[in-house]
Amino acid sequence: MQPLNITLVAGSIGxxxxxxxxxxxxxxxxxxxxxxxxxxxxxxxxxxxxxxxxGLTVLSAVQLANFLEHPTDGCVVYLxxxxxxxxxxxxxxxxxxxxxxxxxxxxxxxxxxxxxxxDVVVTGAEAxxxxxxxxxxxxxxxxxxxxxxxxxxxxxxxxNGAYGTIQRAKGIFDVADGRSLYFDFVAGLPETTDMxxxxxxxxNGRPDRFSGIEIVGEALGQTAIAQTLKDCCLDEQxxxxxxxxxxxxxxxxxxVA
Numbered sequence: 001m002q003p004l005n006i007t008l009v010a011g012s013i014g015x016x017x018x019x020x021x022x023x024x025x026x027x028x029x030x031x032x033x034x035x036x037x038x039x040x041x042x043x044x045x046x047x048x049x050x051x052x053x054x055g056l057t058v059l060s061a062v063q064l065a066n067f068l069e070h071p072t073d074g075c076v077v078y079l080x081x082x083x084x085x086x087x088x089x090x091x092x093x094x095x096x097x098x099x100x101x102x103x104x105x106x107x108x109x110x111x112x113x114x115x116x117x118x119d120v121v122v123t124g125a126e127a128x129x130x131x132x133x134x135x136x137x138x139x140x141x142x143x144x145x146x147x148x149x150x151x152x153x154x155x156x157x158x159x160n161g162a163y164g165t166i167q168r169a170k171g172i173f174d175v176a177d178g179r180s181l182y183f184d185f186v187a188g189l190p191e192t193t194d195m196x197x198x199x200x201x202x203x204n205g206r207p208d209r210f211s212g213i214e215i216v217g218e219a220l221g222q223t224a225i226a227q228t229l230k231d232c233c234l235d236e237q238x239x240x241x242x243x244x245x246x247x248x249x250x251x252x253x254x255x256v257a
Contacts, residue, residue: 004071005030006096010081010114011104013134013216014168014186016124018045020104021078025053031075033067035059038082042138042212044170045080048182051197068095083216084136087117127168128188134167137220139229140212141173145239148175150232157228159185159192164220171213176234176242177256178203180211201256203243 007024011017025032034056036045046058057075059067079099081090092099103118106127115121151173159166169185178201184193202209215225234242249256 004095006077006099008079008099008101013083014127015104015106017080017104020122033057033075033077036080041140042214043210044172044214047172047210051199068093087113127186134216135220137215137222142210143206144233146173146175146232154228154232155183163225164217166217168216172211174207174211177246203247
């Protein structure tokens with residue numbers, strides 16, 4: 001059996017690990033498999049890549065062992081490691097012993113644990129890392145539908161310090177008109193990303209697909225964040241009302257913004 005072509009990707013907060021993987025996927029003609037280790041139920045990166053990269057196969061951590069026993073011939077595998085994972089604590093299965101290790105770091109980064117761990121160091125985004133004790137907060141929102149205006153207000157408040165010092169925030173949200181939106185913020189970068197994912201509009205009740213948020217920061221107002229997100233969510237009656245409006249527009253042949 002041929003050795004597996006596996007790349008482990010690690011790096012600092014907001015340096016662009018997922019972006020680098022996406023760039024590599026677009027330049028290969030081979031079958032690509034992606035796994036975000038320790039994503040748990042909040043699979044923001046996996047959902048984003050699966051929507052934006054046609055043909056990409058996303059594995060969960062549970063599926064990894066079975067894949068290693070019965071690998072797909074000729075495939076390329078990218079495993080993304082969260083910034084909070086202790087590199088020295090990683091024990092790799094034998095089939096992954098010869099994997100390539102890539103660290104994605106901001107420009108000018110020197111003498112870090114990633115440099116000693118990686119085979120290759122890639123220059124990523126110029127994120128300003130100011131946190132002494134970064135805290136990771138996640139919340140799954142699958143099945144929830146948010147009011148777009150309320151979501152935009154929440155995101156502005158979040159990224160401007162209303163709930164603590166934010167280094168990194170990313171999320172996928174289903175909104176009232178059926179779209180799935182991806183939001184991405186990194187402290188020090190000029191703009192926040194706000195884009196519609198390449199997914200069909202969901203116009204039949206509560207969505208049966210992933211949505212959720214991941215925040216890295218200090219002194220986070222977790223209770224306030226959770227309550228504000230809850231206030232953004234629509235009830236059954238409002239969801240049905242807005243979805244019917246969009247369906248009526250589509251039936252009439254009108255363009256839906």
